[in-house]
Amino acid sequence: VTAPLRLGRPPGQGERTREAVLRIAVDVASAEGLEGLTIGRLAAAAELSKSGLFARFGSKQELQLATVEAARHIFVDEVVKPALAVERGLARLAALYERWLAYAEARVFRGGCFFAAAAAEFDGRPGPVRDRVAAANREWLTALERAVREAQSAGHLDGKLEPAQLVFEVNALVMAANQHFQLYGDRHAFKRARAAIAARLDHARKAAATKRS
Amino acid sequence: VTAPLRLGRPPGQGERTREAVLRIAVDVASAEGLEGLTIGRLAAAAELSKSGLFARFGSKQELQLATVEAARHIFVDEVVKPALAVERGLARLAALYERWLAYAEARVFRGGCFFAAAAAEFDGRPGPVRDRVAAANREWLTALERAVREAQSAGHLDGKLEPAQLVFEVNALVMAANQHFQLYGDRHAFKRARAAIAARLDHARKAAATKRS
Numbered sequence: 001v002t003a004p005l006r007l008g009r010p011p012g013q014g015e016r017t018r019e020a021v022l023r024i025a026v027d028v029a030s031a032e033g034l035e036g037l038t039i040g041r042l043a044a045a046a047e048l049s050k051s052g053l054f055a056r057f058g059s060k061q062e063l064q065l066a067t068v069e070a071a072r073h074i075f076v077d078e079v080v081k082p083a084l085a086v087e088r089g090l091a092r093l094a095a096l097y098e099r100w101l102a103y104a105e106a107r108v109f110r111g112g113c114f115f116a117a118a119a120a121e122f123d124g125r126p127g128p129v130r131d132r133v134a135a136a137n138r139e140w141l142t143a144l145e146r147a148v149r150e151a152q153s154a155g156h157l158d159g160k161l162e163p164a165q166l167v168f169e170v171n172a173l174v175m176a177a178n179q180h181f182q183l184y185g186d187r188h189a190f191k192r193a194r195a196a197i198a199a200r201l202d203h204a205r206k207a208a209a210t211k212r213s
Numbered sequence: 214v215t216a217p218l219r220l221g222r223p224p225g226q227g228e229r230t231r232e233a234v235l236r237i238a239v240d241v242a243s244a245e246g247l248e249g250l251t252i253g254r255l256a257a258a259a260e261l262s263k264s265g266l267f268a269r270f271g272s273k274q275e276l277q278l279a280t281v282e283a284a285r286h287i288f289v290d291e292v293v294k295p296a297l298a299v300e301r302g303l304a305r306l307a308a309l310y311e312r313w314l315a316y317a318e319a320r321v322f323r324g325g326c327f328f329a330a331a332a333a334e335f336d337g338r339p340g341p342v343r344d345r346v347a348a349a350n351r352e353w354l355t356a357l358e359r360a361v362r363e364a365q366s367a368g369h370l371d372g373k374l375e376p377a378q379l380v381f382e383v384n385a386l387v388m389a390a391n392q393h394f395q396l397y398g399d400r401h402a403f404k405r406a407r408a409a410i411a412a413r414l415d416h417a418r419k420a421a422a423t424k425r426s
Contacts, residue, residue, distance in 0.1 A: 030337065031337030031338065032337065032338065033246065033248060033334060035246060035248075035249065036248065110337060111336065111337030112336070112337070116333065117333055117334075117336075117337070119333075119392060119396050120329065120330055120332075120333030120334065120392065121246060121330075121333065121334060123324070123325070123330075123392065123395035123396040124243065124244030124245065124323060124324030124325070124330070124395060125244065125245065130396075133396075134396050134397060137396060138397075164405075165405055165408065165409070168389060168393070168402065168405045168406075168409070169386065169405075169409045171389065172385040172386050172388065172389030172406075172409075173382065173385050175385065175388070175389060175392070176381060176384065176385030176388060176389075179332060179333065179336065179388070180381070182336035182337060183332050183336040183343075183346075183347050183350065184347060184351070189381065192377075192378055192381045192382075193381075193385075195378065196378070196381070196382045196385075203416070
């Protein structure tokens, strides 16, 4: 229903405005929730007229869906794409979760990870917004699983490990770091997540080394 | 500001009504968010008059705070107290996270764990509600940390482990199970969390055994 951001070609004036407005929408939603992101709230935050935003987005739900899509593009550009430039295997897997942790730690958005907030907010509210949020979260887990399988093929990780299990654990730790930082202002949580993931991967690596010898 | 539920003595009629209404409030808030829990929304869900609920709770914020307190009491009664009846050490630690997982898995509340939802919702919204949610979450982490220290004293777990680190990891895994179940309907996530925690504790146990020998 909502036109995707066309990131492949240089954006025109209207698209630049749209991107800028949606970046503000992601920021507001990360802290105050996606359900609280009304056209009126966004108009106040972006210092634009309500009528202009109504013309642009049509309805609150379209605004919510466009915001999820914008957050997804930002996440892909900032976390996923740079990690895909790193060599396949353990290095790429590490780049994926490291970039995610660094992004959460830098608090690019006021409320931390947009998707962590949106997932918790919409998991009990069936509908198109929840479906889009769930699909975007799945994409992230799928990218991690692919990286685990590549690390297994490269002999970096134990081939007997179930990728989905390892990804469940790694994702749990990075999400918990974001949550602790947001809720308690506890920056040390990122260190805890890194230590736990390193120990987990070290264990999976040793098993691979034992198998080879 | 809000009178706590007096669970120690038999409740009178008014208190029973209050408990029943707040249980509905916890259920609504677990799925639709604590910010969406207006007096009007609760009146509709509980089939009571708005004026009666206004007389009882005074304001939306007082209702929110009373709901957090009610959720805390339910959590203590259902998860923490039964685990404290189990022998100190690894068995009590296991009882704590097992009861939590079973509770989330039984979907006692429509939106899963109330505190997981409320923490994600309020972590970016400073104020008394966020402070109460954060304090209740801290209580849970503190109970887990105490159980880890007791398991260390009993020689069940490596004494060199930092309790806060182990608790960060265990809590991350149980929260992730709740999240996966809520977002994807994936009941298998509870099995993943159990397997990961068992492996983590097994590792911490082996280190303790090695030290003793």
